[in-house]
Amino acid sequence: MTKQTLEIDEVMSHIEMMLNERPEPIKNMKAIYLFDITDIDDGTYLLSIQNGVAEVSKDADKNKADCNLKMNTESFQKFLSGNLKGTVAFMTGKLKINGDMGKALQLESLLKQYK
Known part of the structure; x- marks a missing residue:
């Protein structure tokens, strides 16, 4: 396991x-x-949010996800910290989204509440 992987594990x-x-x-x-x-x-990583409970897993079953967000470590960390807006990341190719775009927007709004 690389240092970078450990850091992402900790973030999740x-x-x-x-x-x-x-x-x-x-x-x-x-x-x-x-x-x-x-x-x-x-x-x-899968982040499941169901009725007030959040769970992160390393489950790789991509078919379970409502929304897939694909980005590199730097963009991920900037996105989480609010230093990279989802729409800007998407428009500049730093973020690729598959699935429910509404859920992606909901995630960014949600993360702002936990700053």
């Missing part, structure tokens, strides 16, 4: 912890996001 665990510590914004949400971090081996 932190996201899960933050969402579950303050579940109010996700209490009525039902979405499964697949993050495909392109520049690391085994960089596929």
Whole structure:
């Protein structure tokens, strides 16, 4: 496991912890996001949000996801920190989205609530 993979693992665990510590914004949400971090081996993560509970897994079943977000580590970290807007990342090719575009927009809005 590379240092970069460990860092992404930690980030995903932190996201899960933050969402579950303050579940109010996700209490009525039902979405499964697949993050495909392109520049690391085994960089596929599922974030499942169901009725106020968030769970991150390394499950690689891409068919489970409502929305697939594909980006490199740098873009992923900037996206999470709010330093890269999803629409800008998408328009400049730093983010590729497959699936429900509405869910992708919902994710960005949700993450802003946890800054």
